[in-house]
């Protein structure tokens with residue numbers, strides 16, 4: 001049973017990262033579609049973010065199902081000389097409703113700063129996409145007692161405060177401790193509660209009443225075995241799931257834990 005967080009509908013989002021060729025992505029999407037078609041009640045939202053190469057094909061398989069698709073990144077510019085990049089409008093044109101921004105793997109691998117993540121979020125909202133802005137501390141930052149300061153800095157730098165299109169529906173914040181991603185380690189209940197409560201408070205300072213409607217996802221080694229406990233926590237409005245989203249049965253079990 002998921003957490004009772006007022007008007008916020010839980011969101012279970014799968015980040016496929018750079019995994020899967022066409023056959024794998026289609027098989028996964030078909031398994032999700034079969035599951036979705038047999039489902040009557042949708043107490044939570046489900047989203048999958050495949051590699052950009054599979055967005056169109058996965059979107060076609062999931063058409064008519066209550067499962068949205070999203071990108072894993074977009075460029076801050078609307079168009080132009082940016083070889084290899086993808087604009088927010090291109091994602092929307094492929095059928096995406098969402099985009100993940102500022103994932104720690106992009107911050108690390110591509111040197112993305114808070115300012116760049118913010119610019120990408122502005123572009124996403126401008127193209128009509130909903131943005132999942134990721135934040136989270138490294139292990140060294142946690143060990144040196146800087147977790148909450150890091151979250152504050154990332155939030156104030158990355159959230160597109162004051163921009164057109166920003167609302168409780170179009171902005172989601174994912175708290176993903178870097179040391180919990182893909183490691184099988186998860187923070188304690190107290191650590192998740194502390195981080196989410198801090199994020200909600202900081203967001204209130206940034207966007208006022210809108211903060212109460214913004215969904216806060218937890219991400220980092222969520223799996224069917226720990227999902228119910230995490231999703232029941234106050235101010236946890238869903239999960240961003242990496243590895244466990246690559247298997248339909250596990251991902252659907254995580255969804256079931258949210259409703």
Ligand code: PEP
Nearest residue numbers: 181182219220221242243
């Ligand atoms: C992620 O990459 O967003 C993530 C949470 O990964 P995992 O679930 O594999 O830890």
